Amino acid sequence: MPRFAAIGLDHRHVYDLTAGLLAAGAVCAGHDPETSDPRVLTGFRKRFPDVPAMGRDRLLDDPSIDFVVLCSVPRDRAAMAIRAMRCGKDVMVDKPGVTTPDQLAAVEAAVAETGRIWSVALGRLTSASVQAALAVARSGELGRLVSLTSLAPHRLNRALRPAWFFDRAAYGGIINDIGLHSIDQFLAFADVSDATIAAATIGCFGTAPPGFEDFAEITLRSAAMTGSMRLDWFTPDGLADWGDGRLFLVGTEGTLELRKNLDLLGRPGGDHMFITCKQRTRYDGRADRPVAYYRDFLDDVRDRGGRMAEAGRLFSACRLALRCQAEAYRFVPVTS
Template sequence: MTRFAAIGLDHRHVYDMTAGLLAAGAACAGHDPETTDPRVLVGFRKRFPDVPAIERERLLDDPSIDFVVLAAVPRDRAALAIEAMRRGKDVMVDKPGVTTADQLAAVEAAVRETGRIWSICLGRLTSPAVQAALAVVRSGEIGRLVSLTSLAPHRLNRALRPAWFFERAAYGGIINDIGTHSIDQFLAFAEAKGAMMDATILSSTIGAFGTEPPGFEDFAAITLRSDTMLGSIRLDWFTPDGMPDWGDGRLFLVGTDGTLELRKNLDIEGRAGGEHMFVANRQRTRYQDCSGVPVTYYRDFLDDVRDRAGRVSEDGRAFSVCRLALRCQQEATRFAPVRRP
């Protein structure tokens, strides 16, 4: 059985990553109890009471452990991943995988040097609705894609956030952090219709609308162009507390023969749950509950660990996504609106 260790329990995404791998048939050999947020550690132990606490060095030195899962403070993820790869471990990392261009270059060099797997657990890979939408696009049902609009609001949940969450150097900026998902999603849909795995940045804007502490990046807007389609992305930390989920993630696709909308988290006044898809084509409109659509990322990752077939590598997609996110973050126009009385 493939065995892994959970290292860097600083973000709650480690729960979903661990649960997904266990459900796919892996065994968790241990977790490193070192954390910047004791609440994450408590939550991990509550969810996985049979996973022992083992000091990090012992986990990295254990030859029976095939890979590590990393959800450390974002600025620390690259160094931890490189250390793990050089000690013979593959790596699954929470987004963002890196926070600087130098870190990205170092990770790429380590992958070439060691031959290990470095995979970012991105939202597209674990979303049934996005997988269903990609299948619709590949089928030709809505024709040639013209544009993609992605809305990715998030709830701040200030009381649950550790201090590093508000330090730009620690999380890498709003686009590099939560925008990574949306940029990867754009590239996936562009590539689904034969585009190159890259994009031109037409505009990038970051806003600080007054969320404390001063200067915290709470809004961003990006416009991208591939060689086949346009993309608009909005990110923010303004999901209202009255919303029954952490956000109302939405995706709109316009094709030459139809349109498609995803409501990933909720149908605000209708059907229960998430993973909703609405399609309009030349013949009809239709609704699909995508919650039962299988996602294979965790199983594919485990298969790659065993046979090195490259299912999750996608010809360097993770590196392309990181590179584009870092450029959008670096080149963005900063916008700090003046408050009117």
């Protein structure tokens, strides 16, 4: 069974990644207790009490450890991933994997140099419902796809956020951070490795501290379809989840709506998919379906079978997110 180490316990996403890998059959050989947020470390130890604490150098130098999971402060992830790859480890990293074009170029060079796997655990990969929607789209049931609309609202949960969360240099900006999910999703549904940026907008609409990016919109085009994406940190506390994420697909023969987090009519859980075509409208709930990403990653670690071979598209998604972030029009809030 592949063995891994959890390094950089700075974001709570480390809980989901570790749990997904353990469920897929991996063994967590240790965790690095160095963190910028002791609450994340406490939560990790509560959830995984049998995973021993070890120093970072010891974990990276251990030849029995096959790969590392990185959830460090985003600006530090590229350097740590490169170090891990040069120590012979594959890497699964939380999004965003990089925060600057120079970091992305360095990661690409390290992958080419070492032959190691570098995978960003994006929402398209870790969501059974998005994978199901992608399968429907590729089956032809919707006809030719012409439009994708993605809504990705998030709850701020200010009390849970460490200081680096509000530092743009640390997280790379709203589009590079949470927008990377949406951009990668568009490339997958359009079945392309790159896209034209039709528009990108970022707003700092008053969420403290001043300058925090709390809203963004992106419009992308491929040769055959368009994609419109909205991201924000405005989910009200009254909602029963951290956000009401949605995906809408329009094809020449049908439409699909995916309610990722919740169903306003009260069906439990998330991953609610509604498909309408010429013959019927149907509902497909995916909340209990397994996610293949963790198993596929472990299989690639074992046999180098190329299941993570979409790295080329991953690099393109990261590059496109960085470009959108850099080129976006910035709204200045109107003050009275």
